[in-house]
Amino acid sequence: MRDPYALIRPLLFRLEPERAHALAFAWGRFLQAMPGFGGAAAALSGGGLPGLRRSVAGLDFPTPLGLAAGLDKGAELLPFWKGLGFGHVEIGTVTPRPQPGNPQPRIFRLPEEGLLLNRMGFNSEGAEVVARRLRDRPAGLRVGGNLGKNKETPDEGALEDYCASYRLIAPLVDYVALNVSSPNTPGLRRLQAPEALKPLLNGVLGLRKEMGLEARPLFLKLAPDLGQEELEATVGVAAASGISGIIATNTTLDRGIVVQALRPRVEAWGAGGLSGRPLAAKARSVRLRILELLGGRLPLIACGGLSSPEEARAALGDGAALLQIYTAxxxxxxxxxxxxxxxxxxAR
Ligand SMILES: Cc1cc2nc3c(=O)[nH]c(=O)nc-3n(C[C@H](O)[C@H](O)[C@H](O)COP(=O)(O)O)c2cc1C
Incomplete structure (x- = not known):
């Protein structure tokens, strides 16, 4: 049977990316509200295939494959993602207070290369609205809450922002991910540096204890653009802090991943992070280094450029515990x- 997406895609891709996103979300909302959607979707998506379950950071995942942060920022389509066959969904990035993000256009596609550029800048309805939606989450799907800070919050106020969202979101999700790696919030990536990261992780871990949520895993999401020494120092701090795992990677600022002939087109779009197939090699080499540095101390969640079943299998073979996709x-x-x-x- 021909993949129905092959018919829908030309229509979606004729639309500006955020319009296509809105249309796809409207379909998703419609479908997930249909009686019997869950059962029908599970049969079509191959849900419940043998050998996929795994336990990571004390949580049982129905399959290692999850949806990366940024697509369902507001936790609107959880039954739909579950129906597609994802074992987990990372909602967010959620900011404590609502904010509109950057002006549009802020997403660009390069279909020939399977590449996206985005400078969304954390458009978020805010933690309160998202928390309300999470109260109705479907059973049998792991949900992670990816947290970030508001744009106008200065670096010194970052911990307070993460804690404000943590208080609202953490009790309603299976794990929390701290996003210190999006390139579109000025200063955010500076939180990866050891002198900023240590107090941030200690502060959130302290709050986790205060709230009696010690068993709720805390992950840290890193950028693929750290230099060798920076990466070593950052992973060292993360591993020593008591967090539960590392997600690698977020989007890259490196235009060098784009083939020479198409680079001017990408550069003309302006600022933003790149994702998709051209990111695969860079993200993998960062992950391999992180795995080496971790030496098995923490699980790694592979993200960045995964675009085929073979790459997904290879990422697990490299030592990743879970996988996440977005652009593909x-x-x-x-x-x-x-x-x-x-x-x-x-392959099991
Ligand atoms: C349009 C868009 C928005 C994104 N928003 C977020 C976000 O809010 N928080 C986050 O941690 N990552 C965000 N990401 C990054 C993805 O979660 C992922 O780390 C990155 O795209 C690499 O994976 P991929 O190549 O499979 O897309 C976003 C990516 C895209 C394309």
């Missing part, structure tokens, strides 16, 4: 989730 889903559609799950199940 936009270009290849929901069939990719099923293909990856089938491949991982067959």
């Amino acid at each position: 889903l936009i270009f290849q559609g929901p069939g990719l989730v099923r293909r990856i799950n089938e491949c991982l199940s067959a």
